[in-house]
Amino acid sequence: MNDENRKYIRHPVDIPIVLTVADELDTQYTKDICAGGLCFVCDHAVKAGQHIQIAISTYKFVFDAEGIVCWCRSDGQAYLIGMAFQDKSVAYAVRMVEQICHIENYRQQILAKTGVELSNQQAAQQWIDKHAGSFPII
Numbered sequence: 001m002n003d004e005n006r007k008y009i010r011h012p013v014d015i016p017i018v019l020t021v022a023d024e025l026d027t028q029y030t031k032d033i034c035a036g037g038l039c040f041v042c043d044h045a046v047k048a049g050q051h052i053q054i055a056i057s058t059y060k061f062v063f064d065a066e067g068i069v070c071w072c073r074s075d076g077q078a079y080l081i082g083m084a085f086q087d088k089s090v091a092y093a094v095r096m097v098e099q100i101c102h103i104e105n106y107r108q109q110i111l112a113k114t115g116v117e118l119s120n121q122q123a124a125q126q127w128i129d130k131h132a133g134s135f136p137i138i
Helices: 090-112 120-134
Strands: 016-021 024-033 039-042 051-057 061-077 076-084
Touching: 016 039, 024 090, 039 061, 061 090, 076 090, 090 120
Parallel strands: none
Antiparallel strands: 016 024, 016 051, 024 039, 039 076, 051 061, 061 076
């Protein structure tokens, strides 16, 4: 799908998720996330149409969502898998998860660049001050 046809804005993240397909648990990493679904990197193919469940753990809670695999593409030694959320009401929860993920990425970037380890609260405040105004509205 090209960006012109995309319904939702995707935000890059690299957050571990727990994927459940046919009662098998597997830990993978998100590539990007949006209100309609997410894309994640997986070490094995998952068939389009397959029902899946994901869990994203943040520092305060676990976000769970059910979805359907829309597509699966080979990406070298891994697969990129696009998942659409089944319940459209998860959009606001996804927005909160997106923000938490961005804040955690920001915290890690500051640590890598400066060696300063911000608390979650400090990182959240700095990220909100710098980026919340430009964060897309659902």
